[in-house]
Amino acid sequence: MALRGYPFRMPDEIDPQAVEWPYRQIADVLAAEIRAGRWAPGGQLDSEKILCARFGVARKTLRRAYESLRQEGLIFTVPHRGTFVSDPLPAKK
Amino acid sequence: MALRGYPFRMPDEIDPQAVEWPYRQIADVLAAEIRAGRWAPGGQLDSEKILCARFGVARKTLRRAYESLRQEGLIFTVPHRGTFVSDPLPAKK
DNA sequence: GTACATTTGTTCGTATGTATA
DNA sequence: GTATACATACGAACAAATGTA
DSSP states (O other): OTTOOOOOOOOOSTTTTTSHHHHHHHHHHHHHHTTTTTTTTOOOOOOOOHHHOOOOOHHHHHHHHHHHHHHSSEHHHHHHHEEESSSSOOOOO | OOOOOSSSSOOOSTTTTTSSSSSHHHHHHHHHHHHHHOOOOOBOOOHHHHHHHHHHHOOHHHHHHHHHHHHHHHHHEETTEEEEOOOSOOOOO
């Protein structure tokens, strides 16, 4: 990482200089983990706060990633409770 | 300045009629200020918006000037955060 | 019931990224 | 080169709902 004079290193797989937007990279990482079975269907995902720390992004960016995953049907959010893995998972396109 | 009957003075040192491209003039002005120590190494430069107003140019032009300064190693940009003076500054060629 | 922590919901201001005319 | 619009992102703050001690 650390491209073009960017002095910091991101905590996780996110590259702010990449072609893909950070929120997309995050969504892809989480989608892969969900598909891999890191959480069981219905299981609760990490909170926005935790994931912000993990990926080193602002909460708005993390929420944008979650929003994408919701639109893709992989997760659902219960207000003030948390975000969970869809059950069943949609077929992989 | 005050070209072609334009009764006012340009906001800053840019002369659209000069041989040098406006983005080059801007880059030179900023480079001189950086070398002169107007900002400390690591200090945040003015935003694109501010500098557009100062030099009286479109954002596209200002960004091109910043791009040149980045290539010269004088500054670096953190996406959505701002543009900063390199630390340390490269030796003047 | 009260107090506290946790999580998501919402809004504000500012800055850069990208695209189109 | 200019002008405009919109998307993405950071940072911060506060609100609302939930769960627990």
